[in-house]
Amino acid sequence: xxxxxxxxxxxxxxxxxxxxxxxxxxxxxxxxxxxxxxxxxxxxxxxxxxxxxxxxxxxxxxxxxxxxxxxxxxxxxxxxxx
Numbered sequence: 001x002x003x004x005x006x007x008x009x010x011x012x013x014x015x016x017x018x019x020x021x022x023x024x025x026x027x028x029x030x031x032x033x034x035x036x037x038x039x040x041x042x043x044x045x046x047x048x049x050x051x052x053x054x055x056x057x058x059x060x061x062x063x064x065x066x067x068x069x070x071x072x073x074x075x076x077x078x079x080x081x082x
Contacts, residue, residue, distance in 0.1 A: 033082045037075065044071050 034045045040061070047057045054072070058065045 029082045030079050033079055034075075037078065041071055041075050041078075044068060045075050048072070048075075 034042060037045060040063075043061060044057055047060060052060065054065050054068045057063070058068045061068070063071075
């Protein structure tokens with residue numbers, strides 16, 4: 001398990017982000033769903049595909065890690081419904 005901490009010292013398990021990135025890459029329907037995401041979520045999904053961690057995504061986007069974590073959860077929910 002790979003754990004990171006956000007600014008509020010909340011713990012996040014990011015060990016499955018690589019698996020999530022692989023799921024995003026492997027499915028054409030998922031790729032189409034990503035294209036329909038709002039810009040912020042689409043950017044985060046693209047950064048996941050590049051192998052970025054939540055911490056790196058937060059630094060790149062200017063969001064805090066909690067916001068990135070919530071966005072990833074929303075993206076996972078949307079993608080899993082495809």
